[in-house]
Amino acid sequence: MAFTLSMHPWVYTAKFKDDSWTEKFIEQEHLTSQEESKLSAIEREELLTKRNNIPELPLVNFTTQYGMGCFEGAKAYPQKDGSLKVFRPDENAKRMSNSMAGLLMPAIDPKMLELAIIEGVKRNSELGFLPTYKSEWEDNNFLTADAVYIRPFSYAEPGIGLGISVAPWVVCVSTNVSGYFKEGMRSRALVTDKVRATKGGTGWIKCDSNYVIPTLVKKRAEKDGFMEAIFLDAAEQKYIEEGSSCNIFFVLKNGTLVTPELGDTILPGITRKSVIELAKDMGINVEERKISIDEVLSDATETFVTGTAAGVTYLESFTYKGKETVFGDGNIGELTLKLQKTLKGIQYGVLEDKFGWMKSF
Known part of the structure; x- marks a missing residue:
């Protein structure tokens, strides 16, 4: 649907x-x-x-x-x-x-x-x-x-x-x-050299024009068998910023959960904010900071994207400059799965909403 x-x-x-x-x-x-x-x-x-x-x-x-x-x-x-x-x-x-x-x-x-x-x-x-x-x-x-x-x-x-x-x-x-991503498609992501947002621009606003480039890039990536496209910063093409319509997280080898820090090029996602709160409540060390593509490819064991439509969706691999790097064993990681289950459980009322997120009428 x-x-x-x-x-x-x-x-x-x-x-x-x-x-x-x-x-x-x-x-x-x-x-x-x-x-x-x-x-x-x-x-x-x-x-x-x-x-x-x-x-x-x-x-x-x-x-x-x-x-x-x-x-x-x-x-x-x-x-x-x-x-x-x-x-x-x-x-x-x-x-x-x-x-x-x-x-x-x-x-x-x-x-x-x-x-x-x-x-x-x-x-x-x-x-x-x-x-x-x-x-x-x-x-x-x-x-x-x-x-x-x-x-x-x-x-x-x-x-x-x-x-x-x-x-x-x-x-x-x-x-x-129902589900946002296409069923049956492998959760592979392409790291693009296209630019989503620039310093001093409107990247922090959920405005119509911000979605033109990501939509074009994502549709081209899908034709090549990728589920998602990942954008780097405009200035250096070095630091990871977002997916096509979602924020992104990485679990490093030491167990730290890292997500790019907010700024004028990154949308302040509500699911992003919720995942950070959930992870901290679980005792996970969370860092909001710049994270380079090189650090991710060498040190990340799990990767997932977040958004209202995407929820918490794991990515099995990144393809960057023609080379594919698989995270962990290519399946959903332990922390990603725990966060996914917890968030969905709260949203659908099978787990306690101790944060007071769900509003009734």
């Missing part, structure tokens, strides 16, 4: 005008979830096309013309007890606000967006469009389990010249998803 355009009926919008935000929920055209499942492919496509359209949003604006927009990715998870909970929506809302401010547009109030995310999940749940918990998901540590992907994004007012948005919308939609 991964990402699809099967958007849920309830959509949230907020519009900034006259120094304030006006919120509303829009119930897009829909049948019951059972009735929709019985539609023909053509009928379903027609309905979803209508649902994926908000007429008040202008076609020509600073977002569609110049990429002056940002977005978030949050998730809600079916719980073992039958409920649904959202994972750290407060963090997504704060990052969205920071991204909007970074693009010099009015920033949405984080608490307002957090409550909107939760309310949207509630409304779509009441219509029966969200997934329910399945015990068989536990068999593979929830790697193919369903969840709700929630996408808040900014959208600019009409404009065709170079400019910034002073009266943006924030729109929040959602859809059901």
Whole structure:
């Protein structure tokens, strides 16, 4: 299933005008979830096309013309007890606000967006469009389990010249998803010489334009049999920064867990932050610092990427300048597996949420 355009009926919008935000929920055209499942492919496509359209949003604006927009990715998870909970929506809302401010547009109030995310999940749940918990998901540590992907994004007012948005919308939609990476593909990564972000740029903002180069590189890498592409720093092409859409971690031979330190070229990932907290709680020594490709290839025994979509996903090898280096025995490492199980266990309600990350409605 991964990402699809099967958007849920309830959509949230907020519009900034006259120094304030006006919120509303829009119930897009829909049948019951059972009735929709019985539609023909053509009928379903027609309905979803209508649902994926908000007429008040202008076609020509600073977002569609110049990429002056940002977005978030949050998730809600079916719980073992039958409920649904959202994972750290407060963090997504704060990052969205920071991204909007970074693009010099009015920033949405984080608490307002957090409550909107939760309310949207509630409304779509009441219509029966969200997934329910399945015990068989536990068999593979929830790697193919369903969840709700929630996408808040900014959208600019009409404009065709170079400019910034002073009266943006924030729109929040959602859809059901499963695993992010393609099943059956080996977890090999290609270290690219392309550049994702530069010093003094927008690498720390979750903005639309940041995803152009990573998407192109990742798709080319997939054609060559790689699951992921890894980016080095722009200045020296020496230090590892991120994957195509995810942060990255390394377990060294001495047991230390290392992840590149945050800066203006690295996105402050919420799953990244959570994994750091989990590892420290387990007594693992965690370092946030620069780490070179040479150090990784000589000293790393485990490597994994993190993100809302990726969760905790191990990488079996790096291919750098034509040479492949395998980490450990090529299978998921002990610490990676423990972190993966713990994070997924908390998210799906089979383990105690002692950090207070899961928000209910």
